[in-house]
C-alpha cells in the first residue's frame with residue numbers, strides 16, 4: 091500500500107487538486123471496469139468537492155458511470171438537515187448528471203439496525219451484478235474511491251475512538267445507537283470495507299484537526315490508536331489532502 095501526504099497553502103488549492111485527483115481516478119475505473127464506485131462522508135468534504143461541479147470536470151467526467159455510496163449516514167429522514175445524503179445532494183450531487191438510480195441513499199423508513207442490514211444487502215447485489223468489485227484477498231468489497239473526512243477526535247466514518255464498533259470484522263455495514271457526535275443513531279461502513287478500497291482520500295483542513303493529524307502521521311505508534319490510524323489499506327493508495335493549519339503540529 092502507498093501513502094501520500096499532500097499539503098496545500100489554502101483550502102481553495104486543495105479543492106482544485108482534489109477535483110483533478112477524483113477525475114483521474116474516475117477516468118481510470120470507467121475505462122477499466124465500466125463503473126466507478128465512489129464513497130462519500132459527510133462534513134466539510136462535500137464543500138471540498140465543489141470544483142468537480144464546474145468546468146472542465148462537469149463535461150469531462152463520465153458521470154453516467156458513477157455509483158455513489160455513503161461511508162456513514164445518520165438515521166434521519168433524507169430531507170432532514172442532519173442527513174449526509176441531503177448535504178451531498180444540495181452541495182454536489184444535484185449539480186452533476188449521475189443517474190438517480192446509481193445514488194445509494196439509506197432506507198430512511200427503517201431502524202438503524204434495519205438500515206444497516208438493508209445497505210449491506212444492496213452492496214451484495216451490486217457485487218453480484220459486477221458494479222462493485224470484491225477484494226481478492228480480504229473477502230470484502232473493494233470500492234474504487236472513498237472520499238473521507240476526519241473529525242477533530244480522529245474519528246472517520248462513524249467509527250469513534252474507544253468505541254467497540256472499531257473492532258467489527260465480519261459485517262460490511264453496521265449501526266451505532268450511541269454516537270458521541272450527534273445525532274446518536276447512524277449506520278457506518280466497517281474497517282475491513284474501508285481498508286479494502288483501491289483509493290482513499292482523507293480530506294482534513296483546519297487547526298482543530300492538527301492534534302489528530304500529528305498523532306496519525308507520527309511513526310511512533312501507541313496502543314491507543316485513533317480510528318484514522320486504523321485506516322491501513324490492504325492493497326491501495328491512501329492520500330492525505332491537508333492544509334497548512336491541519337499539519338501545523340507536524341515537526342518537519
Ligand SMILES: O=C(O)[C@H](O)[C@@H](O)[C@H](O)[C@H](O)COP(=O)(O)O
Nearest residue numbers: 131132133134135239240241247
Ligand atoms: O456523519 C458525520 O459526522 C460525518 O460523516 C463525519 O464522519 C465527518 O466526515 C467527520 O466528522 C468530519 O467532519 P468535518 O469535515 O465537518 O469536520
